[in-house]
Amino acid sequence: MTALITLSHGSRHPEAVEGSRAITAAAGEALGVDAVDAHLDFTAPDLAGAAQALVDKHHARAVVVPLLFTDAYHAKVDVPAAIAEAKGIELQLAAGLGQGEDIAALLAARAPAGATLALYPVGTSDAEAAAATEALGARVAELTGQRTVVVPATGTGPGRREAGLRALADDSPALHLLPLFVTHGTLLDLAVGWLSDIKDDTGIDVSYSPPLLTDLVPIVVDRYRASTQ
Incomplete structure (x- = not known):
C-alpha cells in the first residue's frame, strides 16, 4: 500500500507535534496504510527523515499531504524543495488542506x-x-x-x-x-x-475554539484518496 506522510509547518510549541502526530495516526488508520508525520521547520523529522523511515520499512511510494491552509510561500517553495531532498522513495504530492x-x-x-x-x-x-x-x-x-x-x-x-x-x-x-x-x-x-x-x-x-486537530482527519483522508485515483 502507498504510505501517507503529513507535512506540517512545524512549531516551537511543545504540544504542536503531538497534535500533528494524532492527525497522522488517525488518518493512517482510516486509510489502512502506514503513516508518518514530517515538518518543514522547528520539529523533527523533516520530510527527508520521514521518507527514510518509510524506506527502512520497505515502502517504495508515499503520498505527501501538506497540512497547510494557504497556497503561499511554504506551499509554492518549501514543500517542493523538501520533496526534492527526499531520497529512495517515490513521493506523490497531494493537495493541501486549503480554505474550501x-x-x-x-x-x-x-x-x-x-x-x-x-x-x-x-x-x-x-x-x-x-x-x-x-x-x-x-x-x-x-x-x-x-x-x-x-x-x-x-x-x-x-x-x-x-x-x-x-x-x-x-x-x-x-x-x-x-x-x-x-x-x-x-x-x-x-x-x-x-x-x-x-x-x-x-x-x-x-x-x-481549540485548533482543528483530528477534526481534519477526514480532509487528510480525502486529499490522500484524490491523489491516488
Whole structure:
C-alpha cells in the first residue's frame, strides 16, 4: 500500500507535534496504510527523515499531504524543495488542506450562536492567499448567519493581532475566536491571552475554539484518496 506522510509547518510549541502526530495516526488508520508525520521547520523529522523511515520499512511510494491552509510561500517553495531532498522513495504530492468548503464547514460547526466570530489565521504576505482567507471568512458568515471577521495573527495594523480583536470587542456583546490552526501554536496561545485581557477590560463574553486537530482527519483522508485515483 502507498504510505501517507503529513507535512506540517512545524512549531516551537511543545504540544504542536503531538497534535500533528494524532492527525497522522488517525488518518493512517482510516486509510489502512502506514503513516508518518514530517515538518518543514522547528520539529523533527523533516520530510527527508520521514521518507527514510518509510524506506527502512520497505515502502517504495508515499503520498505527501501538506497540512497547510494557504497556497503561499511554504506551499509554492518549501514543500517542493523538501520533496526534492527526499531520497529512495517515490513521493506523490497531494493537495493541501486549503480554505474550501470542507474547512468552512468545520469552522462553522464550532461557532457558538450569537457571537461575533474572529477567524484567526497565522496570516500571510501573499495577496492571493490572504484573499482566499477573506473568502473563507465570508463563507463561514454565510453558513452561520453570524458576523465573521478575519483577524490575522501576524503583521501590523488595526485589523490584526490584539488590536483587531479589540476592535471587534468594541461593538460586540460576545466574541468567539475561530483559529485556522492545524495544531497548538505560540500564536494561538497569544490570542487566548489577549481574549482574557479583553474580557477583563470590557466585560463582554469571550470564548475560543481549540485548533482543528483530528477534526481534519477526514480532509487528510480525502486529499490522500484524490491523489491516488
